Amino acid sequence: MSxxxxxxxxxxxxxxxxxxxxxxxxxxxxxIQRPTVRWWLSFLAAASVLGIGFGMVAYxxxxxxxxWGLNKTVGWAFDITNFVFWVGIGHAGxxxxxxxxxxRQKWRTSxxxxxxxxxxxxxxxxxxxxxxxxxxxxxxxxxxxxxxxxGSLWVNFRSPLLWDVFAISTYFTVSAVFWYxxxxxxxxxxxxxxxxxxxxxxxxxxxxxxxxxxxWSRYETLYLLLAGLATPLVLSVHTIVSMDFATSLVxxxxxxxxxxxxxxxxxxxxxAMVLTLMIxxxxxxxxxxxxxxxxxxxxxxIIIVTGGIVGLSYGTxxxxxWYSGSPWERFAFINRAFGPYAWSYWIMFSCNVVSPMxxxxxxxxxxxLATFLLSIVVNIGMWFERFVIIVTSLHRDFVxxxxxxxxxxxxxxxxxxxxxxxxxxxxxxxxxxxxxxxMGEVKAVNNFAKHKNAHHAEHEVTA
Amino acid sequence: xxKVRTVGWFEQEAQILxxxxxARKVKLKVVDVYTPYAVHGLDExxxxxxxKLTWVCxxxxxxxxxxxxxxxxxxxxxxxxxxxxxxxxxxxxxxxxVTFEATVxxxxxxxxxxxxxxxxxxxxxxxxxxxxxxxxxxxxxxxAEPEEARSFLEGQGAVVVQxxx
Numbered sequence: 222m223s224x225x226x227x228x229x230x231x232x233x234x235x236x237x238x239x240x241x242x243x244x245x246x247x248x249x250x251x252x253i254q255r256p257t258v259r260w261w262l263s264f265l266a267a268a269s270v271l272g273i274g275f276g277m278v279a280y281x282x283x284x285x286x287x288x289w290g291l292n293k294t295v296g297w298a299f300d301i302t303n304f305v306f307w308v309g310i311g312h313a314g315x316x317x318x319x320x321x322x323x324x325r326q327k328w329r330t331s332x333x334x335x336x337x338x339x340x341x342x343x344x345x346x347x348x349x350x351x352x353x354x355x356x357x358x359x360x361x362x363x364x365x366x367x368x369x370x371x372g373s374l375w376v377n378f379r380s381p382l383l384w385d386v387f388a389i390s391t392y393f394t395v396s397a398v399f400w401y402x403x404x405x406x407x408x409x410x411x412x413x414x415x416x417x418x419x420x421x422x423x424x425x426x427x428x429x430x431x432x433x434x435x436x437w438s439r440y441e442t443l444y445l446l447l448a449g450l451a452t453p454l455v456l457s458v459h460t461i462v463s464m465d466f467a468t469s470l471v472x473x474x475x476x477x478x479x480x481x482x483x484x485x486x487x488x489x490x491x492x493a494m495v496l497t498l499m500i501x502x503x504x505x506x507x508x509x510x511x512x513x514x515x516x517x518x519x520x521x522x523i524i525i526v527t528g529g530i531v532g533l534s535y536g537t538x539x540x541x542x543w544y545s546g547s548p549w550e551r552f553a554f555i556n557r558a559f560g561p562y563a564w565s566y567w568i569m570f571s572c573n574v575v576s577p578m579x580x581x582x583x584x585x586x587x588x589x590l591a592t593f594l595l596s597i598v599v600n601i602g603m604w605f606e607r608f609v610i611i612v613t614s615l616h617r618d619f620v621x622x623x624x625x626x627x628x629x630x631x632x633x634x635x636x637x638x639x640x641x642x643x644x645x646x647x648x649x650x651x652x653x654x655x656x657x658x659x660m661g662e663v664k665a666v667n668n669f670a671k672h673k674n675a676h677h678a679e680h681e682v683t684a
Numbered sequence: 685x686x687k688v689r690t691v692g693w694f695e696q697e698a699q700i701l702x703x704x705x706x707a708r709k710v711k712l713k714v715v716d717v718y719t720p721y722a723v724h725g726l727d728e729x730x731x732x733x734x735x736k737l738t739w740v741c742x743x744x745x746x747x748x749x750x751x752x753x754x755x756x757x758x759x760x761x762x763x764x765x766x767x768x769x770x771x772x773x774x775x776x777x778x779x780x781x782v783t784f785e786a787t788v789x790x791x792x793x794x795x796x797x798x799x800x801x802x803x804x805x806x807x808x809x810x811x812x813x814x815x816x817x818x819x820x821x822x823x824x825x826x827x828a829e830p831e832e833a834r835s836f837l838e839g840q841g842a843v844v845v846q847x848x849x
Contacts, residue, residue: 241720241820366759375759379768379778387785395792402796405805410720410818428800429809432718432817436803438727442735443799447792450741454788461781665721 239510241664248656248663249414251506256653259505267645274639278353281632286356288632294625295615299633300350301465302607306490307347307640308389308462309483309603312455313491314340315396318403319451322444328519330662331511334407335502335651336495337400342647343494344393346640351385353636381464388461395454399447405430406440406661459487466610473553473614476541482534489527489573490603492520496596500589502652511658514587521586524599528577531606535574549619557613561626565605566613572602689715691814691825692837693844697723700822703840704729707826712836715825718817737802741795748790753783814848 239247281288291298314336321329352358364386366376376383409430412423430436463483466474496517503512542554558566576598580586617624651657694700700717704726707714714730760766761773771778800806814823826833830847837845
């Protein structure tokens with residue numbers, strides 16, 4: 222069997238010697254056991270931060286978005302920065318679950334479930350910002366084209382902001398469905414392991430899955446199709462997000478390089494967030510055999526590549542600003558690097574261009590601690606990238622008399638912090654109630670189990 | 685003698701593949717095979733034809749994208765034509781992003797729905813799955829005379845053989 226061949230060169234994807242039922246045990250056990258003190262502490266911390274966020278959101282919806290630090294010149298700042306930041310984080314989940322699936326990268330199996338969950342939670346966090354920015358979030362349905370009593374006044378389909386509505390809502394829906402489809406066989410495994418109320422709940426959620434190969438065969442086709450659909454979808458989402466800027470005439474935004482530049486940046490920051498989460502999860506849930514150094518190293522290699530693309534984009538932007546001959550464009554970039562917000566530019570540059578270079582050293586990219594720290598550094602850098610692009614392009618516009626500075630208010634900072642609370646609360650609930658690792662897929666790449674079971678069988682046949 | 689459903693449980697992937705192929709070779713009717721994960725090559729061993737879901741996906745995508753494009757042209761150029769920045773009313777290039785999103789959304793949701801309908805899966809469906817097939821064993825279910833099925837399955841290395849109602 223070609224699948225059962227063991228490579229002499231590569232480290233196995235499941236490093237400990239685990240039989241199939243031990244794989245089930247390892248992943249189901251954390252769901253059965255009482256939550257640990259560490260889980261409760263993290264959950265309470267995350268939920269408290271979420272509480273702060275709730276308060277902030279309630280206050281600014283009640284009072285109005287005048288509570289933000291925006292002014293006539295800088296009309297877009299913190300809120301859209303955070304929106305782009307969170308949407309970008311989501312991209313790694315889909316890249317792992319869909320694009321690596323199409324490329325037959327088997328190492329994705331240990332991390333795809335958690336990465337997809339991360340995508341969903343990140344998109345939820347992202348959606349909060351435009352929702353508040355709409356001013357009256359209860360009228361958000363006005364963004365969809367439906368026959369209405371205003372003479373049927375339709376939405377403007379030529380606006381990139383409307384494209385964004387469709388892109389984000391489609392992205393969330395398709396990611397959620399893709400994630401759920403992946404969960405069905407695993408929820409059936411849990412159903413057959415447990416008893417009582419949980420068995421009933423998982424029985425309900427697993428849709429009557431019975432492991433039939435007639436269904437597996439169709440399931441594999443479905444999974445491939447969804448991966449094929451999600452791949453261009455994820456590229457389109459950040460492309461469209463970048464068009465919110467690129468289709469405008471603002472110097473510093475009006476650039477054709479934006480779509481690929483944004484997509485690479487999104488994957489870059491997303492992988493950093495996956496690493497941050499996975500390094501914690503593997504220790505807390507004792508999944509070191511499934512999420513191995515090889516997985517971490519592979520993700521670090523993707524960070525090197527996407528970080529390289531991001532660095533190249535910074536350089537290209539600067540070059541084109543000079544080469545275009547447009548004084549506005551030149552000024553926007555010189556102001557970015559040496560103006561009053563230069564500090565944010567250089568934070569961005571050192572976090573996104575310099576720090577991932579360290580991963581060229583094998584010692585660093587195979588070190589858990591270094592990876593963990595660098596993954597946080599990259600996310601800080603990517604947040605600043607969006608801040609730099611948005612605020613520095615706006616704050617010194619065409620007429621010097623209208624130049625202004627922007628400073629976030631406590632409300633804005635509190636809301637952003639609150640989204641981290643939401644993100645981690647949801648993620649902690651996820652690791653508590655659902656299988657963090659796709660058992661069905663890990664079993665299929667666990668070569669030890671195949672050989673172990675083979676020995677058993679031979680013994681019993683010959684005995 | 686009447687035919688019954690007999691199930692043989694195996695402990696490894698290679699055996700189930702071999703047993704399924706062998707069963708078809710000796711003209712035993714394979715009802716189904718149950719596995720804890722998608723076993724590569726089992727579709728060929730069972731002689732399953734490729735799924736038609738790809739067609740559902742293609743047609744649903746076409747329908748979704750087509751209707752969305754039509755809706756955008758209708759709302760922007762026919763129902764209430766507004767002059768936005770002097771652009772043509774039916775500014776098709778600007779409609780492409782939303783057309784694409786609608787294509788993907790419609791294709792994905794319809795294909796998933798078609799999968800559930802075709803596989804008869806729905807929330808809350810009651811099943812009594814075979815022992816351990818969602819955990820670590822592979823089961824081959826045959827429709828044959830009991831003696832013949834039992835000796836075949838045992839010969840293939842099944843660890844447990846049972847007749848099921």
